[in-house]
Amino acid sequence: MEPKETHAITLNVNDTNYQIQILPWVSLLDVLREELHLTGTKKGCDHGQCGACTVLVDGKRILSCLTLAVMKDGSAITTIEGVADGENLHPIQKAFIEHDAFQCGYCTPGQICSAIGMLKEGKAQTREEVQELMSGNLCRCGANRGIINAIMEVKEGGCHE
Known part of the structure; x- marks a missing residue:
């Protein structure tokens, strides 16, 4: 061999x-x-x-x-x-907690990294566009509403660092 x-x-x-x-x-x-x-x-x-x-x-x-x-x-x-800065959570992480944007948590790391990247892309202007651009990250538990709500809060200026 x-x-x-x-x-x-x-x-x-x-x-x-x-x-x-x-x-x-x-x-x-x-x-x-x-x-x-x-x-x-x-x-x-x-x-x-x-x-x-x-x-x-x-x-x-x-x-x-x-x-x-x-x-x-x-x-x-x-x-x-x-993603976090030491003990300081990233705004997306904070928003996921505030919006109960996870259940089992398995998809959460990928969802958070994808959301951070998507927001940096600057392409999503509406809730529908956020949903579309996050559609490659699946949540089998059904936490999608909380995930999108968390992302929208950060996108709209809430949940700052």
Whole structure:
């Protein structure tokens, strides 16, 4: 059996640099969870259909289960563990609490990262547009109304840092 060739990459995850040796087919999600032990990012469908694995890469939301880690060499990655500033929650996190925007909590990390990225995109102007742009993040518990309410509150200037 031939030896498997690994690649050296550097990832800046939540403001910490990590140098990792990985196989070329390993997903960013698996590196975050298995190599860096950042288990807040969830593995849902592993096919890019549920959004549970959403993280921010260079400020943009991506599905980490569909992204090869080698593709993000040198990138700045923010997971749910890096969203808060120490003990100070991000406004989206505060709004999720205030609006009961979670039940089981499994999708919550991906929902929060996606909401932060979506708001930075600046494309959503109405509640309907927010719903559409968040439609890639599924909540099987039915907390969608609270999720959208939380996002709208932050979008409209409530729940400041």
